[in-house]
Amino acid sequence: MAQPPLLSEEGSTLLPTCGLLVMICISILTTACTQNMATQPRYDPLEASDFFPDSSSxxxxxxxxxxxxxxxxxxxxxxxxxxxxxxDRFPFPITAEVLRRGQQRYNIYCSPCHDYVGTGNGMAARRGFRRMPASFHSDEMRMSPPGHFFDVMTNGFGSMPPYASQIAARDRWAITAYIRALQLSQWATLDSVPEDERRRLEQERR
Known part of the structure; x- marks a missing residue:
């Protein structure tokens, strides 16, 4: 009596199809694992080069x-x-636009530690600093020249890292101007407000 075939006609066509799918999956996975950008030809910083006449890359x-x-x-x-x-001065005039830019940059980079009004009680400071950041409203900070704040943002101070690589120089000055505005907001008197703004404030109080 004749033996039945081990594979049906459908099974004989299914095996090559499965094998093809396996090969495609393997090729996709192995291709995705290559490090072309990491292994491409390149020069390390200040590495010598035979290509240029001065031998410098x-x-x-x-x-x-x-x-x-x-x-x-x-x-x-x-x-x-x-x-x-x-x-003791700024390198460019301080306008409302500069203050708005300074407020935006301050809220991004400074408020996590110094909080939104500059008291040094930001969320990051409260949750992990042994020594709280200085308040911008202390007598020492209010008497500090603008260049002090710019220098601290540029080079860092104490546990604060430098931010020169993250904040452009003009934005550092804009932040400094906004810090001055924060200081004025906590210590200003009605007499220091311009006359037209003073009249507006007095009308709003009525």
């Missing part, structure tokens, strides 16, 4: 290169220092 900026950051017109605008001391 680090190249000078081409003539006409435009900085992606705002370039200050004064030296202290980049350093916050005048003759080795914190600058």
């Amino acid at each position: 680090a190249r000078p900026l081409p003539i006409g290169t435009i900085s992606r950051d705002y370039v200050m017109k004064t030296e202290f605008g980049e350093t916050g220092m005048i003759d080795g001391k914190p600058a």
Whole structure:
């Protein structure tokens, strides 16, 4: 009596199909595991190079290169220092637009530790700092020149890391201007308010 076939006609076509699918899956997985960007030809910083006549892979900026950051017109605008001391003025006029920009950047980078009004009681500070950040409303901070705040943001101070790589120089000055506005908001008197604004405030109080 004849033996039945081990595989039906449908099964004989199913095996090659399954094998093809397995091969496709393997090829996709192995391709996704390659590190092309990590293994591509490159130079390490300051590595020597035989390609350039001076044997240096680090190249000078081409003539006409435009900085992606705002370039200050004064030296202290980049350093916050005048003759080795914190600058006692700003490198550009402070306008309402500058203050709005400073408020936005302050809320992003400063408020987690210094809180939104500058008392040094931010959420991050309350949850993990052994020493609380300084309050901007202390006599020492109110008497500090603008360059002090710019320098601290640039180079860090105490447990505060430097923020120069994250905040552009112009934005650091804008934040400094906003810190001044916060200080005024807590210590200003009615006499220090411009006359037109004073009349508006008095009308709102009625």
